[in-house]
Amino acid sequence: MRRSLVAGNWKMHGRLDANRSLIDALVAAPRPACEVAVCVPFPYLAQAQALLAGSAIALGAQDCSVHEQGAYTGEVAAGMLREFGCSHVIVGHSERRALHGETDATVAAKAERALASGLTPIVCVGETLEQREQGQTEAVIGMQLDAVLHLLGAQRSSRIVLAYEPVWAIGTGRSASAEQAQQVHAFLRARVRHHGADADALPMLYGGSVKPDNARELFAQPDIDGGLIGGASLKAADFLAIASAVPSP
Numbered sequence: 001m002r003r004s005l006v007a008g009n010w011k012m013h014g015r016l017d018a019n020r021s022l023i024d025a026l027v028a029a030p031r032p033a034c035e036v037a038v039c040v041p042f043p044y045l046a047q048a049q050a051l052l053a054g055s056a057i058a059l060g061a062q063d064c065s066v067h068e069q070g071a072y073t074g075e076v077a078a079g080m081l082r083e084f085g086c087s088h089v090i091v092g093h094s095e096r097r098a099l100h101g102e103t104d105a106t107v108a109a110k111a112e113r114a115l116a117s118g119l120t121p122i123v124c125v126g127e128t129l130e131q132r133e134q135g136q137t138e139a140v141i142g143m144q145l146d147a148v149l150h151l152l153g154a155q156r157s158s159r160i161v162l163a164y165e166p167v168w169a170i171g172t173g174r175s176a177s178a179e180q181a182q183q184v185h186a187f188l189r190a191r192v193r194h195h196g197a198d199a200d201a202l203p204m205l206y207g208g209s210v211k212p213d214n215a216r217e218l219f220a221q222p223d224i225d226g227g228l229i230g231g232a233s234l235k236a237a238d239f240l241a242i243a244s245a246v247p248s249p
């Protein structure tokens with residue numbers, strides 16, 4: 001039985017008072033069937049850690065450095081995230097790839113650093129609209145995934161969470177259809193299996209304009225084990241509705 005997870009990616013949103021209201025509402029709600037995590041901006045980790053204490057909701061960050069520590073101004077180490085109670089960290093989000101020039105090798109190194117620090121990396125892969133239209137989806141995401149699988153090897157690869165996030169669906173209101181998402185997830189799972197990792201146990205999330213009204217159909221697909229949620233994770237009611245759309249085991 002695979003674990004399912006719904007993780008919120010707050011991106012660069014939040015204020016102390018808004019964070020408190022949001023997390024208080026999440027903590028007060030009945031516990032959904034899946035694991036739930038919130039990935040908050042670095043400055044709010046301590047606040048979120050305190051507000052989540054004693055709850056079943058996990059804490060995550062949105063990025064980490066490839067380095068363990070040192071003269072890397074502005075960077076945040078995975079070990080630091082661990083000290084603030086993080087269990088998860090997103091690596092390779094398309095916004096980091098596109099806006100910060102992160103390569104497949106960088107993303108793989110971040111996943112490795114996260115694991116070494118006791119964090120579960122949520123490794124994001126996804127194609128642009130142009131790449132999809134040119135029939136390159138599998139080639140692109142296969143390459144993104146291979147970089148991680150090669151560096152980690154089969155055993156450590158079995159400890160990651162994978163998120164398929166088509167770039168054209170992120171923040172656009174245009175989700176992949178359940179069929180499109182399932183097709184890519186099945187491809188990714190086969191690729192993980194081919195590398196010798198425990199593909200049947202590896203949680204694979206879909207991300208890209210997941211909302212309460214499309215979550216159920218997406219999460220009903222056999223290879224989709226939950227979601228990575230951007231915009232809708234900022235509204236407690238929406239995020240909770242999405243989490244409760246994950247089928248019970």
Ligand code: PEP
Binds near residue numbers: 171172208209
């Ligand atoms: C994301 O930022 O990872 C994401 C999926 O965003 P959205 O849900 O807003 O499309």
